[in-house]
Amino acid sequence: MGLNEEQKEFQKVAFNFAAREMAPHMAEWDQKELFPVDMMRKAAQLGFGGVYVRTDVGGAGLSRLDTSVIFEALATGCTSTTAYMSIHNMCVWMIDRFGSEEQRQRLCPPLCAMEKFASYCLTEPGSGSDAASLVTSAVRRQDHYILNGSKAFISGGGEADIYVVMCRTGGPGPRGISCVVVEKGTPGLSFGKKEKKVGWNSQPTRAVIFEDCAVPVANRIGEEGQGFLIAMKGLNGGRINVGEDRRGWGWGAGATAPNSLAALVPSLPASCSLGAAHASVVLARDYLKVRKQFGEPLANNQYLQFQLAEMAARLVASRLMIRTAAVALQEEREDAVVLCSMAKLFATDECFAICNQALQMHGGYGYLKDYAVQQYVRDSRVHQILEGSNEVMRILISRSLLQE
Secondary structure, X not given: OOOOHHHHHHHHHHHHHHHHHHHHHHHHHXXXXXXXXXXXXXXXXXXXXXOOOOHHHOOOOOOHHHHHHHHHHHHOOOHHHHHHHHHHHHHHHHHHHHOOHHHHHHHHHHHHOOOOOEEEEOOEOOEOOOHHHOOOEEEEEOOEEEEEEEEEEEEOOOOOOEEEEEEEOOOOOXXXXXXXXXXXXXXXXXXXXXXXXXXXXXXXXXXXXXXXXXXXXXXXXXXXXXXHHHHHHHHHOOOOOHHHOOOOOOOOOOOOOOOOOOOOOOOHHHHHHHHHHHHHHHHXXXXXXXXXXXXXXHHHOHHHHHHHHHHHHHHHHHHHHHHHHHHHHHXXXXXXXXXXXXXXXXXXXXXXXXXXXXXXXXXXXXXXXXXXXXXXXXXXXXXXXXXXXXXXXXXXXXXXXXXX
């Protein structure tokens, strides 16, 4: 709906890949907590390892709208794995967008091919949504930074090869933060235990720990003090000009960040929620057709028909919000941040409710791990929390309204 022929082709390829390579293995990856490296490398052969990265370093060079369409389709096959792939794509884009030419040519090609995997390291045990209060330090000694501190809840932690790390090279606040790439195997880099999670089990989550970890200054992305801006632009999912936004989302020279929540507005978790909800609507529809109670299929029950209709309507509404926000990101519009906030808030809430209702329609069977619907519920729940909780989204939206 509303897509051009090229976008419909991307969507078809992604749907087919999800159905063939992901959905049949989704339950096994979840229950055995397997990180499906081989599958992701197959996905990279279709361009899904660097969807919105420039083509000269192996990326597909697609738009934000294209990206949303692709990740929604992939998430119907496995929401958890697609969510990690979206994080990986974000890391590669940050290097492509802000790295030097040498860094782009050295790091991006193996990441786009998913010969190597990337993790995004912003959150710390003491700083989640208040990202600018991070304390991981990076002290410069000649041509190296010495990192000390830890990052928490890092998707891909321990398995990834490249860690895009936000660390403090200067004073307090966002202007003291820089971005460096830490490569696996660097002395002083270690990992915590693998976290046991409700969902997202096909991707490992660990603490990433730095103890006198020496990282070459040549691995810094951008200039010193640009790390917070780079981190927020990555989370936005696009090129939002945080520093110059007229509606007060960023900060000008001599000003302070509005409370460091200003740009925690990702769009990719919302796209993954769409995929989970899409798959759940299909599962619910098919189940109502075959399950009989009181002598007839559940699909004949008008109450359940109305429930299914509402689920489909809320799915389409969520999809339209996300695609509108994606276009705003691509066009670098000044309303892009608030539109992403609204899309993330609305879509992740609504799509989780859709998945949950689909489980309810399955009755007791929906609570069994033999039925896929429960996994979509578990894998989509975290999207209301991560990368700026939905409570934070409400703060950003209300702030925008009050500043009108």
